[in-house]
Amino acid sequence: MKIPFYKYQGTGNDFIIIDNRSNIFDRERRDIVAQLCDRRFGIGADGFILLQNKEGYDFEMVYYNADGNESTMCGNGGRCIVQFAQDIGVMNLTTHFLAVDGVHYAFIKEKLVNLQMMNVAGIDTLADDTFFLNTGSPHYVKKVEKIEQFPVFETGKSIRYSDTFAPGGTNVNFMEMQDNWLFVRTYERGVENETYSCGTGVTAAAIAAEKLGIAPQYVLIKTLGGELEVTFIKKSDGSYKDVFLIGPAKRVFTGEIEVDF
16 A cells, blocks of 8 residues: 655654655554664654544644653644644644643744643753753753753663653753853654754753753754754743744655555
8 A cells, every 4th residue: 555655854854754644654553663663674764643533623733752652741743733734734933732741832934843742740850950840751861061962862862761761761962051052962762862853852952051050041052953942931930931942954855665554
């Protein structure tokens, strides 16, 4: 069976997206998802996304990691599916859609996707420069120096698989303030490697940087894959609301692939 697919990227974080409003793809076939995300034997991507009908919303976002497992929220994937929804006429400039972590509002302005993330109730301080929080996905965030030379893969993998975060593991982020930019590098679980960018990761890093006192509530982000912005409002009780992840999302190519259901 031939299925049309779309390849999108948001600051180098790339995704296969399928318009599944007519249920052409069996969402239980995680083996096929993993095969399609394989960079040698499939299309190749950091993640896989289905756009589905959902009563009461413009659409539902169903997200899978590259290993084929349905996963927690993906910020860059969320921005990409919003751009995709506009490209195929599901939305105009604003949308409300459902994801695994709840309802998201988003709008497109000046070719940038503004995606509202979940409110963050609190942050666990693990050390003077290390935090743990959930921005739709769990994230460990640590302030480091000389981030360009930092061993992200080796250190990130050891933390991701440590007993502290067993059995589910965690995403691992390292950050450094450079002039007015917060440089963030991320080891993503499910991809099991450093990615060019991680939306929920840079959101977590921006909030952690504000708590640490090195960044304001509007943060310019630098990643290996490009530039993002994160804005939020810190409440008097230490929680964070109106959290937005802002950046570009672009279609890379379209095609058809033969899938054997």
